[in-house]
Amino acid sequence: MAQIKRSDDWLDSLYNYLATTRNCAHRIFHELGKSGRRFLLRTDLCDVLTEICAAEDCPDGLKQSPLGKVIRLSQEAMLNASWIYLAVRTGVAQWRYLRIALDTLVPEEISIREFLRFKEFLASGQHTEDEWLLEIDFGPFSRDFPKLKEPHSIGKGVEFLNRHLSRQLFDELGKGNERTVDFLSIHSYRGQQLMLNDQISRVSALRKALRLAQETLAEHPPETGWQDLAAPLRSLGFEAGWGSDAHRILDTMRLLTDLLEAPDPATLEAFLARIPMIFSLAVISPHGFFGQANVLGRPDTGGQVVYILDQVRALENEMRKQLAEQGLNIEPQIVVVTRLIPQAEGTTCDQRREPVSGTRNARILRVPFRSASGEIVPHWISRFESWPYLERFTVDAERELLAELEGSPDLIVGNYSDGNLVATLLSHRLGVTQCNIAHALEKPKYLYSDLYWQHNESQYHFSCQFTADLIAMNAADFIIASTYEEIAGTRESIGQYESYAAFTMPGLQRVVGGIDVYDPKFNIVSPGADSAVYFPYSDSDRRLTHLHPEIEALIHGNTPRPDARGSLAERAKPLIFAMSRMDYIKNPGGFIDWYGNSEKLRDLCNVVVISGQVDPALSTDTEEREQIEKMHDRFDRYQLDSCVRWLGMRLPKPLAGEIYRYVADTRGAFVQPALFEAFGLTLIEAMASGLPCFATCFGGPSEIIEDGISGFHIDPNHGSETAGRMLRFFTRSRNDPEYWNKISAAALQRVAARYTWEHYAERMMTLSRIYGFWRHVTDLEREESQRYLQMLYSLQLRPLAQTVGPGN
16 A cells, blocks of 8 residues: 655645646546535545546556545545545554645645534535634643554553653662652552561662562572561561562562663563552443343343453453462452343343352442432433433442442453443542553444534434543553554554544534544453353364254244244255344344345355344334344345344353354354444354354454454445355355365464463553553653543533433
8 A cells, every 4th residue: 555755745746746637636526526425435535546547548657646645545535616625644543634726736734623624614514614612632731741653563552661661760860769669668458568568668778678588588498488488578678469489589579670770671561560459450331231141132232241251250360360479368359330220121230239150259230320319210221321320320339339349449440431431530539540441432333423423412422422432541541452453443444543533523522632542551452252161163072062952943943933033944054143232333134135135145055143132122222123123124025034043032151152163063154244343252252163254344353354364354335245255155165175174273273372361361460550550650640631631521521411311
């Protein structure tokens, strides 16, 4: 792909090219204008360029010309009778904006503010600009803060932060060392002092004590436990937390000695990873039916619940292991804070407290939403309608959490927009390190959802959500993303977080500096699949064969049932399996459309879809009902009842895991047809079971799957091409069974190498300690921006949230 150098040369070259090839340039702009649309996407621009380049009378080299490069690098364009405005993405998360007068064809570089104001003018159709529209810019608050510069470094924030700040911290004429002593002295657990006692208050005393302690430890066998070393080490100023035995304690002290002598980022990270800092944490996830059974597939309830429960199990194991290595007999505490729903619809969501299965102490703590009058809200509420309840929920959750943990948590982890906002408020109130996990940002999922926010406000309330996202993103100490693309996209497409860098919501706010993906708070830590549930179909000793009669009845049963439609007539065919929530973005109806339109694929394969409800009357969600009716329409239109089995049900995890393997037994495949997928946990589950997978090219799956090697990318906007790719795969697999085996084996290898919960938990704990350390010894809290965020919350988000709900 072409790149524009960051200089004025490209603008001069464009000026000269337009001046000498006016006819060609005018032709391109004329074709763009023929659509009658004021806003055009990159695909629209590239389609017109490709069409003109293919014409016989096209000038040679148009595609590689300055104008061709600008068009191919533009992510969006706006035009009217006089101007065309272009947002040129010159590199990953690097933007320049220009406009070209259509009569003179003179290009001019403009500011992001000017670009957004023109967009507002076109969207509103008003000839008067809003001079007093709220303009949000976080840029000035981070001018002096270290930022990454190279695109390949995005998502490696902690490595950059260590490199940049470690030498600065320790080279300030000893001040850094003194701050480190202070940091080591603050650690305690419920009154028990850890690491250092009051005998050591200066770095000179610490150096001397370390030398004496290492001499003492050298006289003891490596396996000597802390209890036998406590007395002599305490007399030197050391407390528990350095290690469980003499070998571990000595190793940790040598790491600190090396840091004091000649600091380097790798040693700093290794040392901080050993400090006992994280004993308890709170995980915040307010929306949906958060439970462990009979919840998946309900509105707003899907992969995020699975993610959090698996995350909690892995984190508890890692925390327990690390505390034991630190020589501490402390049981880690993890609390998932979610909403209590009295009308629980057969789930456990009406229980205040619920232990998390597979853990010793982790539990779900449910706190109700309350109305303005203080009454408990009894029914489920869409995630888009939760905003007026979150502030009171935060205050109530804080009280419950402090009682549950007998103090503040050491880390707060927010999930999705609502959970991240609550985490922001809690972190500010308690002074605790904050981690955000988006899971899925709504803004890039819905085209022009910012520009035409007023059209969707009654259903989605994007005014609240996008404002809350800005606040939480900028408040977080660190942000976990599952993939690079989630943060910064690709060379051709915009990242989810990158889409918040600059945008406008006409009549509400203009964001000229929202989030900077070069900020070192971003880190990539990919989740995995529960290896106890999702394992290869070939692992026959672990297979849950007692579930096969139930699976047979679900997939091939002929008995009418209210939660199913379709009965497979030819059971010998391979199965194409899809499982997701029933909503527009997940696109299960789109997949059925592709399949129904391909007679050859229908002849070769059957389909099993597990999604939503079959009876629309049973759904309380408007969007879900629309998608259910779309599914029924496709069944009727293509007469699919003999080749598609649709199950509207929620599967227990063991049953879901065995269904993946059952589909693999048929030499089938898994398809994830979403219009956009932030990560793709079901994709990881399917690959971990050995299923070849077809998954959307938009979002995380494009990184998870190596196209054509460990699975296949598909474009959900081109259904016939997707059906054709599936057809070619199954045709080749039928003629050459080893081809199916090859893709299956590569999928298993890919997951085992990159997507495990053990690696996730270890990395999460390391990040928590390192960002907590920098929060303590530097101005990582960014007090100035915190004041700005408080103002934005109080004066913008709070009034917006009060407009959400019945009667508004």
